[in-house]
């Protein structure tokens with residue numbers, strides 16, 4: 277069966293590795309294996325001695341126990357280690373959904389959250405994030421209206437890619453109550469949890485609040501280690517977990533041994549990695565604030581409450597055309613929001629990298645040049 281194009285990844289395949297000024301990536305600053313081992317006080321000997329045999333399908337028990345420690349009610353038994361975070365979306369939806377099931381997806385969204393749901397179910401409804409003057413809001417009444425007795429799954433992602441929205445605890449509990457009332461699963465993508473860089477406190481994980489939650493998390497964003505391809509699902513329901521692991525036998529069978537080892541090391545250095553990346557985001561956001569204030573007529577800036585990305589309005593005919601032109605003619609990479617189920621007049625900015633200031637300066641120089649040429 278065909279599936280919709282994964283527009284964001286197709287776009288990044290075109291430009292990410294040949295465009296010098298990356299302004300829209302969602303990951304945070306990566307480090308080398310050597311730096312990671314140093315940070316955790318580990319020697320490379322252990323890594324070099326690691327066997328390259330098959331690993332346990334559900335994941336290494338030590339890694340699962342270490343993952344469980346970042347939740348309150350979760351044990352290692354509830355953790356399914358993935359071969360990449362994105363795999364978790366596919367596994368969870370394949371295992372839990374049938375074509376006639378109703379699914380509600382918070383949109384805009386990372387493509388897989390919408391496209392895999394629509395690939396499996398004929399009844400996907402979009403729950404739209406609402407723009408305000410200076411931010412983004414959840415419309416809980418709209419969610420309440422969308423949910424029916426046939427709703428099988430509600431899909432959310434907090435902190436949210438691409439808006440940077442982070443709900444209050446009361447709002448999060450209200451979403452869970454709505455899910456509870458209809459008996460639906462809550463697939464909660466927590467890939468950016470730990471990147472609360474502003475006033476708002478971290479939310480508890482859905483895994484600690486709701487027994488029908490399926491939580492996706494990993495090391496690509498908060499820890500800045502996307503090349504590890506390390507992620508996990510938290511599934512406290514035994515039957516759901518067994519079904520997910522069965523699907524995993526058809527995709528990747530078991531996690532990569534070196535990734536599992538390094539993921540365990542990364543969790544030991546987890547707090548330091550997250551602090552470091554929040555510091556980078558805060559610095560880049562300060563610079564972005566003055567940039568957007570200077571170019572107010574061209575951009576509509578709604579600052580993110582958490583996470584590494586923001587959704588920014590753009591006064592152009594088509595953000596899609598603009599972004600392709602910008603990448604090809606000026607080597608500056610922005611991401612059109614239409615790929616993530618939003619309109620064609622917004623783009624995503626990403627603030628997690630050390631290279632953001634120089635990329636933004638390059639873009640600013642280009643904007644000034646264009647203004648001078650048109651005046």
Ligand SMILES: Cc1ncc(COP(=O)(O)O)c(C=O)c1O
Nearest residue numbers: 302360361362386433437467496
């Ligand atoms: C919300 C969200 N979920 C899942 C993923 C998948 O993570 P990974 O690319 O590390 O597999 C991403 C990646 O951008 C994401 O933004």
